[in-house]
Amino acid sequence: MSQRLFLTISCVLLCSGCSRQYQELEIPFVAEFGRLPAACGPLEARTVLSDLRFYVSFATTFDDQGRPVPVTLVPDGAWQQTDLALLDFETGADSCANGTVAVNTTLRVRVPERQLRGLQFTLGVPFDRNHADPLTAVAPLDDAAMHWHWRSGYKFLRAGVRSADDGFWIHVGSTACKGTVQNITGCDRPNRVTVSLPDFVPGFDTVVIDLSELLAETNLADGVRSDCSSGPAEDSCAAPFDALGIEFGSGNDIGQQQVFKRRAGH
Numbered sequence: 001m002s003q004r005l006f007l008t009i010s011c012v013l014l015c016s017g018c019s020r021q022y023q024e025l026e027i028p029f030v031a032e033f034g035r036l037p038a039a040c041g042p043l044e045a046r047t048v049l050s051d052l053r054f055y056v057s058f059a060t061t062f063d064d065q066g067r068p069v070p071v072t073l074v075p076d077g078a079w080q081q082t083d084l085a086l087l088d089f090e091t092g093a094d095s096c097a098n099g100t101v102a103v104n105t106t107l108r109v110r111v112p113e114r115q116l117r118g119l120q121f122t123l124g125v126p127f128d129r130n131h132a133d134p135l136t137a138v139a140p141l142d143d144a145a146m147h148w149h150w151r152s153g154y155k156f157l158r159a160g161v162r163s164a165d166d167g168f169w170i171h172v173g174s175t176a177c178k179g180t181v182q183n184i185t186g187c188d189r190p191n192r193v194t195v196s197l198p199d200f201v202p203g204f205d206t207v208v209i210d211l212s213e214l215l216a217e218t219n220l221a222d223g224v225r226s227d228c229s230s231g232p233a234e235d236s237c238a239a240p241f242d243a244l245g246i247e248f249g250s251g252n253d254i255g256q257q258q259v260f261k262r263r264a265g266h
Helices: 003-019 235-244
Strands: 022-033 048-062 068-070 084-088 106-112 117-123 157-162 167-172 175-178 186-189 193-197 206-210 226-228 260-263
Touching (some): 022 048
Parallel strands (some): 167 226
Antiparallel strands (some): 048 157, 157 167
16 A cells, blocks of 8 residues: 555544544523513513623633633534624514514534533623624624624623613623724723633533623613613613623623523523
C-alpha cells in the first residue's frame, strides 16, 4: 500500500472516530411568571407577555473534573451561529402585536459524548459583533427590532409584561459607548451577564426564565405603565438589573442573577 493511500485511509478512520465522539442535544428554555407559563395573550386581568427576546453567547458546560467544555451551537441560518443564538418567545399576536410570528425557544448544541454537567452562557452579544454594521449582519443579528441604533449596538434582552391596565418593559444592552457603529472603542456600561447553572444536565434539564424575579420590585398594580431602556437616570432599571446580576451604576456583572433557573427534566 502506498504511503499516500495509507495516510488517506488513516485520516478517514480518524475522522470517523471523531464524529462518533460528539452528540447533538437540545437545551429547552421556558418562560414563566410566578410559576405559571408566561405567554402572549388577550389583554385581560391576568399578566401576559408583551415581549421576550434575548441573545445567548459563549455557552459552556463542564466535564466530570469540573473543566470547562465549550458548547458548539448548530448553525441554522436563522437563529444560531456557532457561538451565538437568539431566543424568541413572542408570537406577534394579541399582547405581543409588535413582534413576529416566528419563535425559537431551544438551543441546539453539539457536545462531546461524555458525562457533562452544568451550563454557563453570556446574556448578550460579543463586543466585536455588537458594534459591527447591522446592515450586513447575518442571522440572528439581522433582526432590526433587536438593534439599538442610537446606542450603536444590540438589545441583549427585550422583555415585557402587560395586563389590562398596567405593564412594564425592559431593554438591556451596552450603554455609554464611545464612537459610532463600526467604530466603537468601548462602552462604560457593558451590561452583559454570565448565567451559571452548576447542576444543569445538558440534554435532560430545562432553563426557566422567571419574569416574576425580574419584576419582583416593579409595581404591576398601580395602573401606570413603566419601562427601562438601560439609561443611567432611570430608577425603574435598578431592581430588574439587580435581578439580572448587573450592577446598574457600572454595568458590571456581579454574579448574582436570579432570573434564569434550572428545572430538572423536560
